[in-house]
Every structure is written in C-alpha cells, then in structure tokens.
Amino acid sequence: MGAMSDTTQVRFGIDFGGTGIKGAAVDLEAGDFASERTKVDTPEASTPEAVLEIFRSMLDDHPEVTGPVGVTVPGIVRHGVVGLAPNIHPDWQHFDADAFLTEGLGREVHVVNDADAAGLAEAAVGAAKGRSGVVLVTTLGTGIGSALLNDGVLVPNVELGHLEIDGRVAEKWASTKVHKAEGLSYEEWAKRLTVYYRTVERLFSPDLFVVGGGVSASFEKFGHLIDIETEIVPATLQNRAGIVGAALLADN
Template identity: 35%
Template sequence: MKTTPSQVKILSIDIGGSHIKATILNIKGELKMEYDKIATPAPASPDNMISAIKTLIKKFPAYDKVSVGFPGYVKNGVVKTAPNLNTKLWADVDLAKKLTEALGKPTQVVNDADMQGLGVVAGKGLEMVITLGTGFGTALLMDGHLLPHFELSHLPIKEGKDYDDYIGERALEKEGKEKWNKRMKKVFEILKTVFNYDTLYIGGGNSDLLTFKLDKNMKIVTNADGIKGGARLWLDDNESKTKRAVATPTE
C-alpha cells in the first residue's frame, strides 16, 4: 500500500562532535518518539560513523526517508570539510549516497546548523542560527529560505584564532565559563553589527552556559527543536524552503 504524504515518517539524525542524536518525525516535524543518542565514535571515520548510526537506530520504528545534519561544509550531500571530526577522513565523502546504501532509504545530508535553522526559525525576515557545541555552527535564512552556507567558524577573530578556537568546546574547557562568557558577548556584538539580523537563535549544548542577559531578538533553542528541521527537507516543491540533492536507493 502506497504511503500518503501525511503518513511519511522521517529519520532525522544530528551528527555532533561528541554525540549522534536521532528521532523519528512526521512530515510536520512532530516527534513520533523521544530522540535518542550514542557517543560519536573515535576515530570518527565514515565507516565508524555509519556503524554507530545503525547501532543507534536498531530498535527505532519504521521510517521512509532520512535527513542528516553534519558538522561541516556539505555540498549536494557530499562532505567537503569536517573540522571537528577530521577533514582528512571526510573530504569528498558522499555521505548521502553511503547512508542511502546502508539504510535503504532516500537520504539528504546538510550542514547541522542549516538543519537546525530549518527547524527553529519563524520564517520572517533575516534570521540567523548559531550552535555552540564542539565547534561554532552558523546558518542564515531569509523569510524561511535557507541561504548559501558559509563556514563562519573559520573566520579569524584574533591573531592565530578563528571562532572555533575562540569559543568552541576546547576554549571553554581551557579558559573557564566566566572568560568564555566574556568572549561570547564580544562575538554577539560582532554578529549584530555584521549581519543586522532580525532574530538570532542560539542552540547547541553550551548555550545553557550563557550567563548574561540576551537581547529581545535573541532566543535559546534546544537540540530537540533543531532536529525537527529534518522534516522540512522533505516538503514538496510548493512548500519547500530549500532544495537539496537527494540520494535514492538503487534497485
């Protein structure tokens, strides 16, 4: 029996530097189960990553399509950089194709901040999404439409340091929460000046460590909110906020 659009179930996966998270969504982005997670394998090679994903979802309910958020630059489902996993292991890996073959379902892979952005934005004006985790993720959307992805985390912010070095996980562990918060204040002022966004959404596990008052147009969002962006990747052409290359299983 053919599955109608309203019955489609989407496996939504968020790959991070420390954990891989996943859940099942309907096409509206509503969770059909609580999201579960597993530690990111070390070394985080493509084969090890796919093996970990298969272990994580072993007892998940059935699904029809797969959406993946990946921490690096992704072009048409192909990974170009993976700074917090090891770019040498990932450069030019067609992760969409590999996962389609491994899971047997059509798969889309996008940058993790881009997928989170699709899940949290209101679709009004210029909206920016950042993720504070192992590294510094960013996404930009205009009226709900995903704009080209920029690896802003690798822009220099001071001599010898880019944003990943300045406010990423290693910087937080080395400098402590107080100094990290001072750095975050500086970063927010830069983002406000450069992008003049209408709304800034702040996600990632370290967003909970912010101790200062945020502007009215700045909102903290959860990983659970962000993973819902996996559903928006599969809206039809009339509804879609973005268009991506899709890997489909071969017969």
Template identity: 35%
Template structure:
C-alpha cells in the first residue's frame, strides 16, 4: 500500500466522461504512481451510481492525500451546474463537498476540458483546448490564465446546430468519418478566426478519427493529459 506524504501530496486524479471514467494517483511532479484504470460510466449516470463507481475504483488505488476531478459540465466552486451527457440529478450538486465527505480528503472539481487544458498548454498567448468525445469540450486560456466554463461545444456553429450537435460521437456514428472530418475542419477554421488562437490542442478519444492534415498551430494531446492536469488544478484559484 502507498504511504501518504503530506510534504509531497499524492493526488487521486479522476476524469469523468459520458462514456468512461479514468483514474490514477500522481505525485507532486505529476508522475503516475499507479496504473491508469478505466471503466464504463454507469448508466443511468446518476450521482449515486457514479460516486459508488469512484469509491470502488479509489479503494484499489492505494493511499492519496487529495482528489482532483474533471467533470463534463459547468462547475462553479465545486458545484456541478450542468451535465448534458450524464443525468439531470447532477444539477446544483455540491460534488466537491459530497466527494470530500465520501473520501475524507480535500477535493477540487472543475470542467473536464479545463483540466485537460491545464495539463496541455504552454502558458503563452491565447490557447484553446477542444476535446472530441461523447460531447465536445472547450477550454480557453490567456497566458496560462483559465477562462472557466467556456462550454463552447454548446455555442451555435452551423445550420442552426451547436458544435456538439455537429461533432459529437453520436453524430460521428450517424454521418460517418468523412463528413465528420469535413465538419471538424470547418469548426477549427471558425474557432481560429473567432478567437485568434495562437495554439489549439485537440484531446479526447475521437482524435484518432481525425483524417485530415492539421496545420502547425494545432496539436493532438494524449488522453492522459486530462488526468495530469489534476495536479495544476491545485495551483490555480477556482
């Protein structure tokens, strides 16, 4: 069993998605102490079922001192405001407090794309993170400072639909890879023009579906970035 070290806190980093839940323990430098585990998100994805899943997984991870959680929705001071791809019961839940009581550890919760961005960005200029998964997550940074809860996936994109409606995993399955790629390419060009980004980072499971050549200002980041950002979550003001 891992021993807790208050001078070098070990962080249980959790990434909750519409289709999967990932978890691992990291040291203060963001280096993995345990193997990354992934399980399917329970259905229906109610707070009760998700928290029970988190507790079961955490028990197998050994000791940790604090918890970072990436959540697929708007989070304000630990309270989950939206959860489009989970369940309505998440609305207005003080998730940080609930999980802290469950684990007996301090907990910080933030939007999952925001945390992925914390693990990916350089900290220079305007940087956008776009996560391609069950839904579409977005995070925006200016010189390393987070603009929280952008939720750009739910902003209007084209033909009266949002970025998420045009580019979600369900849409990919429905329209096929070729058409989805054309839409994604248009979305990236639009976001570049609207936000004048210096860098765009693509994350999420559907990055493996990208078939067109990306310009040099766009970088694909690995899924583990969404967990590694859990260390930096403790370094910013929420």
C-alpha cells in the first residue's frame, strides 16, 4: 500500500463490473493502492442511478481523496459515452456516463473500458513498464479482453476477443471460462491459445504480449506451452489493474 503524504498524487479508481464494484484510492506515483479496497455486489438492477449511489458512498468514505475519479465499465466507451455493454443494465447503452457521473458526484469523472484500464496500468506500472513499441495486454476470463498500446499510448476499444478464427469467436473457444467449462487440460487449452495468439501476432506484430486476468497467477502452468514468436509474460497487477488503470486515467 502506498503512502498518502502527497494527496495531489492520489486519485480514486472504481472498477465497475457485472458482478462487483470495487474502489480504492491509488497512489499514482507508486502505482498501487493507497487505501484498503472496498467491494460491494453490483445491484441486480445496475441502473446508472443505483450505481451512482454506490460510487457516492465509496467516495464519502474517502474524503481525503479529492480531484477527478476514474471508472471502468465492462463495455465499449467512446468519449465518455457507453456503447455495447451486455453485462450491465441496458440503460447504460448510448448513455453519456462521463456527464451523468460528473454531475452526480460533483467532481470530474472519466469512464473507460475495463480491459483498456487494465492494459494501461500494466504498461504504466506493471509488467510492460518501460517497454516501448507495440504492447498487447489480453485479459483471459469470462471472455478475452484486450488493450493495445504503442509506446505507452492507448488505442481504445480494441476488442480482440471477438476475432473470428476458423469460424469461431475467439473468446467463446479460448477463454478461461471455456477452459474450465470444457475441462481442458492446460496443454489442450494452450493449443487453443497458441492459435489465438498466432492470429493476433500476424495482425499486429506486437513486441510484447501481457496475459492478465485471474489466471495470470497460474501462468507458469500454461505460459510456456503457448508456441509463438513474440515474448509473452504474465501481468503483475492482477485484480488491482482495473482500479489502478482507472485512477491513472482519471485526469485524462
């Protein structure tokens, strides 16, 4: 946990997902939490109004953290407006979340795609820190999230989990959820991941792949079985990446 001596370097990050909402103060310089993480279940009716109340309560618990707030959402975000976001309430779709949350919380709020936030965090303070060139961060979980960065600059909303490979949508064939649901061995799963990463490799010629998501903690069980030319490493921030990335993007 970072120190909170210089509050100008502390921002609040919120990771808003389909099942849980997590928030923490983040020391931007250290790239880590400056407070205990708060987690609440996402309400069944996760309307903007219901979620705003949860955000307000989190911020009320941290009066020492002022300034802009960063929020991740599990969906496309263009200039603060949420697009396709199937795991949260339909009222968010085509909704100007930046404007609504900024007015509702009385401070500037910037909303970002969850995979983009995680990717930016890994590039800024995680596994890809100090790496130049093209970095692709992929989060393996229920689906496959992705974030593309070039020399540390984010290219938003790159949805590489939706790539169609041999007539199959990648994330419906090679995600962690599929690995568990089909009872695949790590060897069998790695063969599918090899096909996926080789496809992405051909399209983007990245300098580095970073593998995030909860399964990154088990990377040693399958990472060496992924047969590609590009260097591939596990994420280091794991479940902190969304919150840290949101806080880093709060001022943008």
